[in-house]
Amino acid sequence: MSVPDVARRLPTVSALRDLRLARAAVEAVLAPGDPFRRHGFGARGASGCEVAGTDDGTGDSSVIVFSAVGANHLFDLLVDGTPEAFRDRAEASCERPVDVDALRRLCALRPPTAPMAGALDPGADLHRLRPALAATACPQAAGPTAGGPLR
Structure with a gap:
């Protein structure tokens, strides 16, 4: 898949936030006591930011910070x-x-x-x-x- 193909398929910031939140919620329901869940989502704090994280346990991980300013900059920095x-x-x-x-x-x-x-x-x-x-x-x-x- 080419870079332009990937760019066309990227979700909006809102859709990405919802997707990451849904994955964390599903995993929390499926494995409520598991401290090693792959997906997490942090609620808004005093800064107004939300944090979505993924860690597959093999060293591959990602974190996305969603904020009024920062979420839009996520894609700006990719482009x-x-x-x-x-x-x-x-x-x-x-x-x-x-x-x-x-x-x-x-x-x-x-x-x-x-x-x-x-x-x-x-x-x-x-x-x-x-x-x-x-x-x-x-x-x-x-x-x-x-x-x-x-x-």
């Missing part, structure tokens, strides 16, 4: 995966400016450095970010340098 589009989404989520040059370097899969992390979040400590970055399989520098790249 326009540029650093600028990601910056717009990140700025809306974080409610602060996000450095597009640092995003470009990270989106180009360059190993994260302390200056890059600091440009994205002035309070970032690359050493504390190492486990989270390593879990993403992001490329890593061969060793530490003056800029403090991730090992």
Whole structure:
């Protein structure tokens, strides 16, 4: 199936939300005591967001956050995966400016450095970010340098 074929078949955000909620509800009814259910759906919290998650137990998982702003951006980022589009989404989520040059370097899969992390979040400590970055399989520098790249 080609990318245009997939794009034509994508559901609306509303339909996707309903589908994910229905799957979580069906599984909750079928296996109410099972802590390892594949589908979950979190009700609206103070932020007004809803979270749908899927985990098949073999490492394949997905999470979709539905919010007044974010749900529409889900498909925007699939269609326009540029650093600028990601910056717009990140700025809306974080409610602060996000450095597009640092995003470009990270989106180009360059190993994260302390200056890059600091440009994205002035309070970032690359050493504390190492486990989270390593879990993403992001490329890593061969060793530490003056800029403090991730090992």
